[in-house]
Structure formats: structure tokens, C-alpha cells
Amino acid sequence: MEATHAHGAGHAHGDGHSHHPKGIMRWITTTNHKDIGTMYLWFSFAMFMVGGVMALIIRAELFQPGLQYVQPEFFNQMITLHGLIMVFGAIMPAFVGFANWMLPMMIGAPDMAFARMNNWSFWLLPPAGILLTASMFVPGGAAGTGWTLYPPLSIQMGIGMDMAIFAVHILGMSSIMGSINIVTTILNLRAPGMTLMRMPMFCWTWLITGFLLIAVMPVLAGAVTMILTDRHFGTSFFSAAGGGDPVLFQHIFWFFGHPEVYIIALPAFGVVSHVIPAFARKPIFGYTSMVYAIASIALISFIVWAHHMYVVGMPVAGQLYFMYATILIAVPTGVKVFNWVATMWRGSMTFETPMLFALGFLFLFTIGGFTGLVLSNTAIDVQLQDTYYVVAHFHYVMVAGALFSAFAAVYYWLPKWTGHMYDETLGKWHFWLSIVSFNIAFFPQHFLGLAGMPRRIPDYALQFADFNQVSTIGAFGFGLSQLLFLYVVLKAIRGGEKAAAKPWEGATGLEWTVPSPAPYHTFEEPPVLTEAKGHA
Amino acid sequence: MNQQASRYFVPDPSHFPLVGSAALFLLASGAVLWMNKLAPGPYVVLAGFVVLLFMLFGWFGRVIDESEGGRYNKQVDVSFRWGMSWFIFSEVMFFAAFFGALFYVRVLSVPDLASAEQQLLWPGFNADWPSAGPKFAEQFTPMGAMGIPLINTLLLLSSGATLTWAHWGLVAGKRGQLKLGLMLTIALGLIFLSLQVYEYVHAYQDLNLKLTTGVYGSTFFMLTGFHGLHVTIGATMLLVILFRVMAGHFKPDHHFAFEAVAWYWHFVDVVWLFLFVVVYWL
Numbered sequence: 001m002e003a004t005h006a007h008g009a010g011h012a013h014g015d016g017h018s019h020h021p022k023g024i025m026r027w028i029t030t031t032n033h034k035d036i037g038t039m040y041l042w043f044s045f046a047m048f049m050v051g052g053v054m055a056l057i058i059r060a061e062l063f064q065p066g067l068q069y070v071q072p073e074f075f076n077q078m079i080t081l082h083g084l085i086m087v088f089g090a091i092m093p094a095f096v097g098f099a100n101w102m103l104p105m106m107i108g109a110p111d112m113a114f115a116r117m118n119n120w121s122f123w124l125l126p127p128a129g130i131l132l133t134a135s136m137f138v139p140g141g142a143a144g145t146g147w148t149l150y151p152p153l154s155i156q157m158g159i160g161m162d163m164a165i166f167a168v169h170i171l172g173m174s175s176i177m178g179s180i181n182i183v184t185t186i187l188n189l190r191a192p193g194m195t196l197m198r199m200p201m202f203c204w205t206w207l208i209t210g211f212l213l214i215a216v217m218p219v220l221a222g223a224v225t226m227i228l229t230d231r232h233f234g235t236s237f238f239s240a241a242g243g244g245d246p247v248l249f250q251h252i253f254w255f256f257g258h259p260e261v262y263i264i265a266l267p268a269f270g271v272v273s274h275v276i277p278a279f280a281r282k283p284i285f286g287y288t289s290m291v292y293a294i295a296s297i298a299l300i301s302f303i304v305w306a307h308h309m310y311v312v313g314m315p316v317a318g319q320l321y322f323m324y325a326t327i328l329i330a331v332p333t334g335v336k337v338f339n340w341v342a343t344m345w346r347g348s349m350t351f352e353t354p355m356l357f358a359l360g361f362l363f364l365f366t367i368g369g370f371t372g373l374v375l376s377n378t379a380i381d382v383q384l385q386d387t388y389y390v391v392a393h394f395h396y397v398m399v400a401g402a403l404f405s406a407f408a409a410v411y412y413w414l415p416k417w418t419g420h421m422y423d424e425t426l427g428k429w430h431f432w433l434s435i436v437s438f439n440i441a442f443f444p445q446h447f448l449g450l451a452g453m454p455r456r457i458p459d460y461a462l463q464f465a466d467f468n469q470v471s472t473i474g475a476f477g478f479g480l481s482q483l484l485f486l487y488v489v490l491k492a493i494r495g496g497e498k499a500a501a502k503p504w505e506g507a508t509g510l511e512w513t514v515p516s517p518a519p520y521h522t523f524e525e526p527p528v529l530t531e532a533k534g535h536a
Numbered sequence: 537m538n539q540q541a542s543r544y545f546v547p548d549p550s551h552f553p554l555v556g557s558a559a560l561f562l563l564a565s566g567a568v569l570w571m572n573k574l575a576p577g578p579y580v581v582l583a584g585f586v587v588l589l590f591m592l593f594g595w596f597g598r599v600i601d602e603s604e605g606g607r608y609n610k611q612v613d614v615s616f617r618w619g620m621s622w623f624i625f626s627e628v629m630f631f632a633a634f635f636g637a638l639f640y641v642r643v644l645s646v647p648d649l650a651s652a653e654q655q656l657l658w659p660g661f662n663a664d665w666p667s668a669g670p671k672f673a674e675q676f677t678p679m680g681a682m683g684i685p686l687i688n689t690l691l692l693l694s695s696g697a698t699l700t701w702a703h704w705g706l707v708a709g710k711r712g713q714l715k716l717g718l719m720l721t722i723a724l725g726l727i728f729l730s731l732q733v734y735e736y737v738h739a740y741q742d743l744n745l746k747l748t749t750g751v752y753g754s755t756f757f758m759l760t761g762f763h764g765l766h767v768t769i770g771a772t773m774l775l776v777i778l779f780r781v782m783a784g785h786f787k788p789d790h791h792f793a794f795e796a797v798a799w800y801w802h803f804v805d806v807v808w809l810f811l812f813v814v815v816y817w818l
Binding site: 021029109119123127166167179180189214216217219226242251252255524 | 554595626629648670754
């Protein structure tokens with residue numbers, strides 16, 4: 001592989017690290033950011049399937065009023081595990097996978113700053129995944145609290161709750177180590193000439209996401225530790241009888257939980273900020289304002305957490321403050337959306353699959369943002385909280401936002417990873433099937449929520465039946481469409497049209513200066529950065 | 537290998553990450569079993585600790601060999617500095633969660649339980665801090681600030697000074713001062729920990745102050761306990777540094793391991809100062 005490395009001239013291998021073990025040991029012992037990125041992405045897809053099956057169990061049960069397939073306790077466990085697995089097992093590892101693959105190439109670094117610890121960050125995920133999935137099979141089953149793990153319910157749960165707590169601890173360690181690695185790589189391993197304000201946008205989003213993760217994952221660890229000691233060691237953090245308060249948990253949890261939303265969304269913004277300029281064949285509009293918008297979103301996300309708990313009992317002054325602060329986030333987010341639109345203005349646009357997913361993201365994420373604005377109004381939230389409106393809102397943000405952006409990233413970078421072009425026709429089929437079935441699944445949930453259907457229940461009143469049936473049909477369509485995605489990816493890995501070093505005409509950045517597939521070690525010498533090779 | 541190529545350092549493949557994951561899996565599943573009083577729990581936790589120690593010795597041993605072998609250049613050194621800074625920041629946020637809980641119960645939940653609206657539920661509850669909540673019937677004595685905690689504050693502050701003195705010795709090439717400073721720091725840390733153990737025994741036996749003493753006991757023991765754990769980890773790391781100094785490691789211009797542990801020790805000091813003020817004193 002080294003021989004095909006076209007970059008630089010006459011360099012020698014450093015430290016003999018071109019000799020790596022073969023077979024399974026390659027993956028277990030690797031210190032290579034591309035290997036680790038690949039493992040992250042496959043792990044993420046596996047968890048996406050597991051969490052997806054849970055979602056389909058939920059939707060199957062909700063196809064009709066009354067109990068059809070599962071008992072309420074099991075339904076609650078599915079709700080909990082679906083949330084935890086999708087957030088911590090599927091979406092976050094997917095974007096860490098992209099970061100691993102692309103960041104070193106984008107900034108002209110040889111690898112991540114802490115290559116061994118990088119591998120540990122990945123290998124902590126499987127034990128946590130095992131703890132979470134195995135918790136379904138212990139007496140009492142998995143945690144049935146919802147992914148938010150609110151006490152007092154989480155204090156009364158069985159052994160499965162303890163397994164979820166330790167899984168969260170391990171996932172948190174993985175995230176913190178991964179983030180320290182990413183932040184250090186970006187701050188210290190940039191090629192000469194790659195100043196911070198010339199970095200590709202994906203690097204900026206991950207720099208700030210990494211900061212958010214390092215700041216809030218320890219807080220979540222503290223929160224679940226308090227649950228654990230309340231459960232087993234007689235502390236009273238969340239018990240009023242001992243002077244504590246269950247609401248205290250909600251404050252600590254959402255101090256983590258709201259930045260977590262942006263931990264998921266910001267790297268998605270980063271991907272879209274690459275794909276839209278590439279296919280509009282124009283540099284991104286307002287690079288500097290994009291950077292400031294990302295930073296503002298991140299900072300404001302620390303001071304808005306209680307909008308998740310308007311009705312839990314807080315002074316009107318508190319409600320007003322959290323409402324205004326939350327609405328404030330719409331400003332930098334609006335800056336980003338307008339910048340993306342302005343990037344496309346008078347661009348020479350083509351609509352390959354990555355662009356389709358990026359545009360799907362733009363439309364649907366904006367809808368999710370608008371419903372978020374609706375929910376941020378305390379007076380309206382009193383009606384809508386804990387209804388299907390909230391479910392619809394965050395699935396527009398998480399699925400049509402983060403997941404669509406992840407699909408855009410996969411299609412955009414697949415030629416660089418595999419050296420083959422994917423099947424464009426099938427990719428477009430995947431997009432159209434996904435976006436149509438997604439909207440069939442989740443758009444009716446707005447109506448259900450407005451009509452008053454509560455979330456997290458296995459049974460419902462008769463008048464909600466029609467929209468629930470539509471939603472279930474859409475959900476199964478969406479789930480099945482993802483098998484097509486798997487097929488397209490596998491097909492591109494196995495063969496297909498040879499990809500050029502820069503398969504997309506309008507793409508910019510260092511990652512497109514190396515051959516496709518990218519050599520095992522990219523930059524053993526720092527690349528020389530000229531003005532022309534500046535940010536995307 | 538020319539000079540250009542050695543600009544970058546990428547470590548060789550390593551099996552220690554997987555060993556570390558196995559250790560944490562054993563520790564987590566063992567703890568789950570133990571807490572639910574299932575028989576193999578303690579043994580699984582013990583096995584996890586053994587594997588973890590094996591991993592720590594192997595991994596850090598490897599890093600020390602690489603460092604002493606001169607394979608780390610300036611860029612790696614800067615990466616370590618960023619890495620350690622961000623790690624300490626994450627630790628700050630971990631403590632912030634528990635300090636936040638303390639402020640919340642003192643400012644919001646305990647006073648609220650004594651408010652007029654709550655009189656029906658908890659008649660006659662008095663919200664004076666330290667409080668163990670309305671349902672806690674036993675008498676307990678809160679921990680005073682001016683005895684052992686004050687001594688402990690002075691101990692930790694002096695240990696920060698001795699550590700800096702040791703660092704001056706290292707930079708100036710005075711190995712004797714370095715060793716003496718390190719030994720003094722470790723000794724002060726160990727005296728701190730012994731006094732902390734004595735304080736806990738005193739609390740349990742004489743003051744009837746326990747982890748189960750309502751929210752005062754919860755916050756007191758969790759905050760001071762996690763701090764004590766961090767002092768233990770810091771003292772262990774200082775001990776490793778002392779052994780490395782004995783083995784002739786570190787040069788006046790190349791000793792980040794020493795500095796990292798010193799940063800960590802100062803961080804633990806600062807956490808204690810906050811603890812002393814808001815847990816013991818006010």
C-alpha cells in the first residue's frame with residue numbers, strides 16, 4: 001500500500017509501522033485511525049440495526065389500540081434501550097467513526113494524537129453494548145425508565161438498571177477519551193499553514209463537539225453514580241424523605257442532556273457544510289459566521305437545560321429565563337441554515353446521493369428546529385410535553401437531522417474509503433425510500449401529539465388509531481430501506497467503478513489530494529498547504 | 537529513517553486496549569453482581585482489578601520505555617499536555633456534578649421541604665443545614681471544620697509546596713532535592729489519607745454520621761469520598777514517579793510525566809479547598 005502513496009517524494013517509513021498484524025489481530029491491536037474509524041462505523045451500523053428492531057417492536061405494538069404483541073413492561077424496556085442504543089451506540093459512534101477516518105486527513109496529520117488510546121475508545125463500546133443488550137435477559141428485564149433514567153422509577157428497577165448504569169459509565173469513558181483525542185489532534189497535529197480559521201468545517205464542529213463531550217459526560221457519570229448509591233448504599237440524593245429531590249436528577253441529567261443534543265447535531269452540521277459546497281460548486285457562504293454560530297450554539301446549550309422540565313415545578317421567572325435562552329439558540333442555528341441556503345444560491349448544483357441526503361437534512365432538520373421553537377414556548381409546552389409531538393420533534397432532529405447527515409457522509413466519503421464509486425441509482429433509491437417513509441412514519445406523530453396522545457405507552461384511545469397505523473407502515477418502510485443501504489455499501493466495498501482521487505468535481509480539502517482508496521498511512525510528512533488548498 | 541519522517545510518532549499495534557476493555561467489563565459486571573448480592577460478584581471484581589493492574593503496568597510500562605528511549609518529540613510532548621489538561625477538565629466537571637447536588641439541596645430542596653406548602657406532608661420539619669431530611673429520626677452531629685479538616689487543609693497546601701520544591705530540584709538537576717520533595721509530598725498525602733480514615737471512623741462511631749444520614753450524609757461522604765479516592769490515585773502516581781526518579785528517569789528538560797502528576801495533585805488540592813469551605817466550614 002505504501003508504494004501507491006503518491007504524496008511527497010522519497011520518504012521512508014517511520015518506526016516500521018507499515019508491518020501490522022493480519023486477520024482479527026489487526027483489528028484488535030490496531031493504532032491506525034482508518035481501521036478504528038471503520039470499526040466505529042460497523043459497530044454503529046450493527047447497533048443501528050439492534051435499536052431499529054426495537055423501534056419496530058414499538059411501532060408494531062402501536063399499530064392498533066390494545067395490547068397485541070408485547071407486555072407493557074417489555075414495551076417500556078424497548079423504549080429505554082431503543083433510546084440508549086440509538087444515542088450512545090449508533091449516532092455518536094457513527095460520527096466518531098467519520099472523525100477518525102477524516103480528521104487526520106483533513107488537517108494533514110499522520111494519525112490521531114493518541115493512537116493507542118483511540119483503539120481503547122472503540123473497544124470500550126462492545127462491553128457497554130453487551131451490558132445493555134444482555135440486561136434484557138436478566139430477572140426483571142432491562143431498565144424500563146426511558147433513556148432519561150428518571151428516579152424514583154430508576155431507583156426501584158431491578159438488576160437491569162445497574163447494568164444500564166455501568167454501561168453508561170463505560171460509554172462515558174469511551175466518549176471522554178475519544179473527545180480528548182480528537183480535540184488534541186485538532187489543536188496540535190495540524191499541518192503547517194493549516195490555521196484554525198482555515199480548517200475544514202467538519203474539524204471545527206468536532207473541535208467544539210469534543211469540548212462539549214469532555215464537559216458533560218462526567219456530569220452524566222456523576223448523575224448515574226448518584227442513582228447507583230441511592231439504589232444500593234442508602235444515600236438520599238433523590239429522596240425527599242432524606243432531604244433530596246427527584247427533580248435534582250432531572251437538573252443534572254439535562255445539564256448533560258441538552259449539550260448532548262448538540263453533540264449529535266454539530267458533527268452533522270459539519271458534514272452538511274462539506275457536502276453542500278461540493279455539489280453546489282461554491283465555497284461555503286460565511287465561513288467565519290459558521291464558526292461563531294457553532295461556538296455560540298455550544299455555549300448557549302449549557303444554560304437552557306430546564307426547558308426539558310417546564311412542568312416539573314419551577315418559578316415563573318425560571319420558566320421565562322429558560323424559554324428566552326432556548327429561543328436564543330434559534331439565532332445561531334438560523335445563521336447556519338441561511339448560510340447553507342446562500343451557499344447554494346446561484347451554485348452550479350447537481351443532485352448526487354450525498355447532496356440529496358444533505359438537502360433532505362436541510363428541509364427536515366429545519367422542520368425539527370421549528371417544532372423545537374414551538375416546544376420552547378413554556379405555555380405551549382404545558383400542553384405538548386410528554387406527547388407524541390415531542391417524539392416527532394426529536395426524531396426530525398435525530399433521524400432526519402443526524403442520521404440523514406450520516407448517510408450523506410457515507411455516500412460522500414465512500415469512494416475515498418473503498419476506492420470504488422457506489423451504485424448511484426441504488427443510492428438515490430435509498431434516499432427517496434428513506435425520506436418518504438421517514439415522513440410517513442413521523443409526520444403524523446405531530447398530529448397525534450397535538451391531539452393529546454401521550455408518549456411511552458403501549459396502548460391508546462381509539463381515536464388515535466389511524467395516524468398510528470400510518471406511522472407504523474412508514475416505520476417499517478424506513479427500517480427495510482436501510483437494508484438497501486447495507487447492500488449499496490457492501491457492493492461498493494466489493495467492487496464497482498474505480499474512484500478518482502477527487503471523485504466529486506466541487507470537493508475541496510486535503511482528503512481529496514490523496515489517492516482513493518486512501519493509503520493505510522496518509523501523511524508521514526506534513527503536506528504543504530498553499531492558499532489554494534485552504535478550507536472547504 | 538530521515539529526520540522528516542521522524543517528525544511524527546505513531547505507536548505500534550498494541551493489545552492493551554482490549555485487555556483494558558476486558559478489565560472494565562469484568563469490573564462492571566462484577567460490581568452489578570456484587571451489589572445485587574449474587575455470589576461470584578467479589579471474585580469477578582477482583583479478577584477485573586487484576587486484569588486492570590496488568591493492563592496499567594503493561595501500557596504505562598510501554599509508554600515509559602518509549603519516552604526514555606527518546607521516541608517522543610516536541611509534538612508528542614505538546615499532545616500529552618493538551619491531553620492531561622482536558623482530562624483534568626473532565627474531572628473538574630465530575631466534581632461539579634456533586635458540588636451542584638450539594639448546592640441544590642442546600643439552597644432549594646431542603647428549604648422547600650420546610651416551606652408552608654409542605655407542612656401537611658412534613659409537619660414541623662426544620663430546614664437548618666446540616667439536615668438529613670424530614671424522615672430521618674436519629675440524632676447525629678455534623679462534622680466540624682476546625683479540627684482535622686483544618687489540619688488536612690494545611691497538609692495538602694504544604695504538599696503542593698513540597699511538590700513544587702521537588703520540581704525546582706528536577707529542573708535545576710538537584711536529584712537529592714527532587715527525591716526529598718517527592719517523599720515529603722507522598723508522606724503528607726498519606727498522613728492526609730490516614731486522618732481522613734480516622735475522621736470517617738470518628739463520624740460513624742461517635743457522631744452517628746453515616747452515608748445513610750439523609751442528604752447531609754450523602755453529600756458529605758460522596759464528596760469527601762471521591763476526593764479521597766483522587767488523593768489515593770494521586771499519591772499512587774507520585775509513588776510511581778518517585779520509583780522512576782530512583783531509577784534515574786527524567787531530565788531537566790524532559791519530564792512531562794512528573795508535571796502531569798503535579799498538575800493532577802494541584803487539581804486535587806484545589807478541589808479540597810472548595811470542599812473545606814462548602815462542605816465543612818459554611
